[in-house]
Amino acid sequence: MLLTVAALIVGLVLLVWSADRFVIGASATASILGVSPLVIGILVVGIGTSAPEMLVSAIAAVDGQPGLAVGNALGSNITNIALILGLTALLIPLKVQSKLVTREIPMLILVMLVGYYLLSDGDLGVMDGSILLLGFLLVVLRQIWEAKHSKGDSIEAEFEAEIPRGMPLSVALGWLLFGFVLLLASARVLVWSAVEIAQFFGLSELVIGLTVVAVGTSLPELAASVAAARKNEHDIAIGNVVGSNLFNLLGVMALPGVIAPGAIDPEVLTRDYPVMLVLTGLFFLVARGPRQGRRISRVEGGGLLLLYFAYLAYLLHDAGVY
Template sequence: MITLLLPALAIIIGFALLIWSADKFVLGASNTARSFSISPLIVGVVIVGLGTSAPEMLVSAIAAAQGNTGLSIGNAIGSNITNIGLMLGVTAIFYPLHIHSKLLKREMPLLLALLIFSLFLLWDQRLGFLDGLILLTMMAAMLVFTVWEAKSHNTDSLPQEILDELPEEVSKRDALKWLIIGIVLLIASSRLLVWGAVDVATYFGVSDLIIGLTIVAIGTSLPELAATIAAARKKEFDLAVGNIIGSNIFNILGVMALPGLIHPDNFDSEVLTRDYPVMIALTVLLMLFSTSWRKGKTAVLGRINGVILLTAYIAYMVWLFIDMSA
């Protein structure tokens, strides 16, 4: 029991520090960017977007550097599944989401296309350096495209909601302080979390892939849950869904790229036969639920849709438990 206690504490403390430091990193980075007269929209889309995905990216990078590629891949895929099934499912149950943004309706098919493309890259059951480089290059292109598209649609509700949610302004000195503290603690907490997660996997005799898909994915997705619920409570429904779509794009391009660049390796076949199909199926469900089938009507991601997404997520967790037990 004592053997398990330390890794469990490491995971809990690691998650807490990871979430807090990611928030401080966003505060410091966004204000530092403002001091260089960078466009607020770029700050919102790029820096805040990357900041909320910083936990996934740091955890995956450190896990890959330590040779735990399965944990890295599991974190990327598991975070996407968790974001839609658990985070968006729970949010929709309590706050039905009315989707107006044309940008979102274009980004959802784009997310699906990126998932299918990444599946093609990984079809040989190996995440190589070239695969990682392609994914990272696509992420850079996506960031440029997202900023351009947001600027081109001045009448759309989503860009304004992004601007409304920028962190508060602080002095340059405080911005630099929080930026440094955020980076240092992000790295430290990620190392602590990965150590705890790997030890728990070893203790129970399960693969690091399973731990990445479950415990680590849920923990690193908590910033998205907080941001999504906060946006939904303010009736910024497009932003609530946009947080999830944006995070999933970052995960599949940025987070998935890191293990390929840092520690190219083969991975378990279940990634292609179990986890990727579930991730794609949940994305298709979200697209269907977010589409208005009546002309002139606003699409609503309602409570029933939320229950379906959450039920699908629970069923997937049961599937993982059965596979783990076998």
């Protein structure tokens, strides 16, 4: 078991580091090829920070662990809003200025409702996964269109400042390839160790996906959001969470349906999905509210954190951990 825990820790560390290298390589490559800062920020970085979730879920589905894959998708969304956004706002109150960001939150809620409808029959099948993947493609196309027609948005300057400059194309492509290969390897180690730990403690794949795996694959978003907030790039910190959650629902959750279709755990619909919906609704109210000029305060951030730990405690209690 010590070897398994060590493998889990190493897998998580490598996952975070390789995701960072992958995003840097992808951003620099796109910039050299003339892609606009908004497209790089919204699309390249958005998909890049969701790459750990996508690879982990794909590997879990291929290995016949669809519960872990679904838990990773939903758990990452819950973690992104309640833990990551809550912790970031607790450290540094966040101002919401970008119109792009505030327009994406209703889109996220719509996608969640569609996802719930697709899962409401208790099955995640090939058709469900295909619909989600089609939605993923449509959202990507919509975001590209938004980026090209939203000149002067406050988030554009923030993305411009974050893009690596002066990096040769060969180096950028090298980081892109190396980051992806290491991401793949670390995701494989993470899935193996997570399944071993779940079996050792008698936990379901869903629970281990909602907790350990979800937090681990969300660490790139945590690092990106905190770093952006410290640089006063608040819209990136918030947009990072919104974009990641969209990609998790459409891209990550689609993979087990396409690769390993089958029934889902009933708790997904009665416990985890409603929690995600409520947290996203609260996020929407806070981010769009007129109070304090659209600002997520420390109090609100602390409230989100408390909700996350309450959910975690209930989840572990429900699983019979204590």
